Amino acid sequence: MQVITKRRTIRSFVSKPIEEKALRKCLEAGHWAPSACNRQLWEFVVVDDPQIIRKLESITQQPTPHAIYIAIFYDLTKELPGSRLGGVQSAAIAAQNLMLVAHSLGYGTKMIAGLNSPESIGRLLKAPKGVEVISLIAFGHPAQIPSPPSRGPLHEIVHRNRFHIDKMRYPNHLDAYLWDEDEVVRLQSGVVRHGGHIGFFRSSVEEDLLHESLAPIRLESQWRALFLFPHSARYINPLEERFPQTKMELLCQSEDNGYYISSELKHSLPIHVGGFTQSGLTASSYDALLLLDSGIHLPRLDKTLAEIYRLLKAEGVLYISMPSSKSPLLLKLWRERLAVSLTRTPYWRVGPIHPLNPKEMSKMLAEAGFKIGEKYFVSVERDEPQTIMGKLKLAVIKLLRRMNPAYHDLMLFKAFKAK
Numbered sequence: 270m271q272v273i274t275k276r277r278t279i280r281s282f283v284s285k286p287i288e289e290k291a292l293r294k295c296l297e298a299g300h301w302a303p304s305a306c307n308r309q310l311w312e313f314v315v316v317d318d319p320q321i322i323r324k325l326e327s328i329t330q331q332p333t334p335h336a337i338y339i340a341i342f343y344d345l346t347k348e349l350p351g352s353r354l355g356g357v358q359s360a361a362i363a364a365q366n367l368m369l370v371a372h373s374l375g376y377g378t379k380m381i382a383g384l385n386s387p388e389s390i391g392r393l394l395k396a397p398k399g400v401e402v403i404s405l406i407a408f409g410h411p412a413q414i415p416s417p418p419s420r421g422p423l424h425e426i427v428h429r430n431r432f433h434i435d436k437m438r439y440p441n442h443l444d445a446y447l448w449d450e451d452e453v454v455r456l457q458s459g460v461v462r463h464g465g466h467i468g469f470f471r472s473s474v475e476e477d478l479l480h481e482s483l484a485p486i487r488l489e490s491q492w493r494a495l496f497l498f499p500h501s502a503r504y505i506n507p508l509e510e511r512f513p514q515t516k517m518e519l520l521c522q523s524e525d526n527g528y529y530i531s532s533e534l535k536h537s538l539p540i541h542v543g544g545f546t547q548s549g550l551t552a553s554s555y556d557a558l559l560l561l562d563s564g565i566h567l568p569r570l571d572k573t574l575a576e577i578y579r580l581l582k583a584e585g586v587l588y589i590s591m592p593s594s595k596s597p598l599l600l601k602l603w604r605e606r607l608a609v610s611l612t613r614t615p616y617w618r619v620g621p622i623h624p625l626n627p628k629e630m631s632k633m634l635a636e637a638g639f640k641i642g643e644k645y646f647v648s649v650e651r652d653e654p655q656t657i658m659g660k661l662k663l664a665v666i667k668l669l670r671r672m673n674p675a676y677h678d679l680m681l682f683k684a685f686k687a688k
């Protein structure tokens with residue numbers, strides 16, 4: 270076990286001759302690796318000619334002074350059709366065997382993923398056609414042994430009999446109802462910001478739609494208004510411009526989220542951090558709460574509505590928006606958009622979507638003690654589709670919209686405390 274745990278990737282080497290005997294032992298260890306059907310279709314090329322090393326490093330762009338290289342090729346032309354994976358697995362095990370024995374003999378290795386152009390490496394080393402380089406290993410005497418980069422907890426990645434999904438690791442995999450706010454706060458605090466908004470909520474794909482939904486909102490001067498979990502300042506800025514006398518505040522779920530939103534704001538606004546749980550906002554202190562679009566991405570919307578009820582003044586108003594897609598067709602479209610944004614953005618940037626429709630939202634609002642004042646509907650003008658099916662879909666959507674307001678894309682509720 271020590272040979273495994275004490276092996277490190279070595280990135281700097283010293284100039285010292287490499288013993289042929291040791292090198293041979295390492296190559297032998299590679300050759301003793303298991304291989305699919307014991308086909309042993311690997312080929313090892315030891316590169317110690319300084320001129321070839323220079324050319325190799327100009328391909329990999331990873332100069333590693335005083336190292337020689339071992340390139341592990343696999344003859345995929347001789348593999349059975351469809352067994353590329355088997356070939357790659359076999360070559361990878363050979364590489365690991367080689368690196369472990371190198372370590373046990375006091376040598377250092379560095380596997381290189383950034384091959385940049387495997388074909389160029391093949392050409393440089395005169396590999397036969399179809400024999401692919403799988404691994405390139407820098408090999409030499411270590412200049413220094415780095416401290417071990419940590420491994421995550423084993424229990425997180427070991428499953429028994431089936432996958433047991435950890436919410437924090439696969440946030441989009443699970444139904445939104447399974448989350449509670451503390452967990453969201455924890456998740457949000459841990460995520461890395463990759464530009465754009467941080468994301469338990471959605472990506473910016475629907476922001477234009479959101480923008481259109483702002484028109485019916487009215488905020489009085491001197492009102493204290495709280496934006497809940499904003500995922501973009503792009504809908505706060507226009508409201509701030511329209512209602513400059515309103516005292517606006519934001520509630521975010523993490524420092525990072527707050528930081529990002531504040532960087533987008535035209536004027537700085539007070540930002541509370543930590544969701545309802547940790548921000549300690551005072552009851553009955555807001556004239557307006559705005560949950561624009563992100564509502565359907567919130568865990569336990571029932572709890573959120575109870576918190577909103579608590580924070581609102583007796584005469585306060587709640588604006589809450591959501592997809593109004595009662596129609597299965599529109600719902601499907603929403604989900605397609607979501608799928609698009611999922612493929613375009615890091616996985617955690619799009620949160621779970623509640624399977625809510627406006628009727629259910631009305632019911633939840635009533636259960637939380639609200640009465641609905643008005644409902645507004647917003648439609649998005651989509652580009653003219655290129656396909657016949659697309660055109661047909663759009664025609665049906667237009668017809669549905671004419672027949673029933675609930676078939677529009679987005680719904681904005683204006684609600685008050687019932688009692």
Ligand SMILES: Cc1cc2nc3c(=O)[nH]c(=O)nc-3n(C[C@H](O)[C@H](O)[C@H](O)COP(=O)(O)O)c2cc1C
Nearest residue numbers: 276277278279280331379380381382383384417418
């Ligand atoms: C397939 C693969 C490719 C790698 N590519 C590189 C690389 O291009 N450059 C590099 O410095 N390290 C590379 N590494 C080394 C990893 O960064 C290293 O294994 C990891 O950080 C863990 O550190 P350890 O090997 O010391 O335990 C690679 C490792 C593997 C398995």
